[in-house]
Amino acid sequence: MRHRGIDHLGDRRGVPRGVAEDDPEVVGDAALHPVGGVAHEAALGAHLLEVPAEALQEAGLSEGASVTPPGGDSLTLSPMFSSGLIERPVSWVALAGFMGTGKSRIGWELSRALALHFVDTDKLITRVVGKTIPEVFAQEGEGYFRACEHEVVHRVTRLEHAVISLGGGTFIQEDNRRQLLERGPVVVLWATPETVYQRTKHSDRPLLRVEDPLSTIRSMMDEREPVYRQGTIHVHSDGRPSEEIVEEIIERLWAWADAQHAWAAQGEATTTGDHRAAD
Numbered sequence: 001m002r003h004r005g006i007d008h009l010g011d012r013r014g015v016p017r018g019v020a021e022d023d024p025e026v027v028g029d030a031a032l033h034p035v036g037g038v039a040h041e042a043a044l045g046a047h048l049l050e051v052p053a054e055a056l057q058e059a060g061l062s063e064g065a066s067v068t069p070p071g072g073d074s075l076t077l078s079p080m081f082s083s084g085l086i087e088r089p090v091s092w093v094a095l096a097g098f099m100g101t102g103k104s105r106i107g108w109e110l111s112r113a114l115a116l117h118f119v120d121t122d123k124l125i126t127r128v129v130g131k132t133i134p135e136v137f138a139q140e141g142e143g144y145f146r147a148c149e150h151e152v153v154h155r156v157t158r159l160e161h162a163v164i165s166l167g168g169g170t171f172i173q174e175d176n177r178r179q180l181l182e183r184g185p186v187v188v189l190w191a192t193p194e195t196v197y198q199r200t201k202h203s204d205r206p207l208l209r210v211e212d213p214l215s216t217i218r219s220m221m222d223e224r225e226p227v228y229r230q231g232t233i234h235v236h237s238d239g240r241p242s243e244e245i246v247e248e249i250i251e252r253l254w255a256w257a258d259a260q261h262a263w264a265a266q267g268e269a270t271t272t273g274d275h276r277a278a279d
Helices: 037-049 053-058 103-114 121-129 133-139 142-156 174-183 193-200 213-228 242-278
Strands: 092-097 117-120 162-165 186-190 233-236
Touching: 092 103, 092 174, 103 117, 103 162, 103 242, 117 121, 121 133, 121 142, 121 162, 133 142, 142 174, 186 242, 193 213, 233 242
Parallel strands: 092 162, 092 186, 117 162, 186 233
Antiparallel strands: none
């Protein structure tokens, strides 16, 4: 591994008991707040959605660590480690993919490995809105939820030092996809329909409240595949330990970063050569 200063596998603090080592899907809130806890997410949510602090307090959340907008257009989350010993391929990355592919679990472990903050967009929306996603769908409609997603994407693409776990449908929306890909690498996680069904069959996800959820999963995955293929990096999560998946993601992020640097250097060399020819 090329990064230093922290074990690339991070640790399992905060992972709910009973979550298998080889199951990258996490159920529950405990693994979603590795930095600053719920108070950190509350403060982050206030900046992301510009919700008054009173609304957060009514939802049972107290204000905590702050996320201060600097003079520019980006919001900077303070690095978890400032010693400069950690060499990272990127300081921002998003995880996309169908529901049940492991974005929350893998995103959390990736954030630990890279010493970055972790933001789960679905969890962030539910915290700020004060409703579960099924409640939002039932009471406000899918259009309202997608509007919340769009606003969150607009905000998280301005963050630094963060790993972003996206909802299953977030990357499908064209404007969201454009903003995310312009911001940085998007890692798409893949799993078979059968694996997705096993991981989600006991959940209350609105899109699976049908007679034959496995057929629905197959149909939706087929429909979304061409869009997911537009991601930067693609990794399969079926039957693999989460540590192995995180290690592959980091190695491929290094390859992506090296390619970006090479292209930038080639462009500078070409520009310099053109200037000399003109002289």
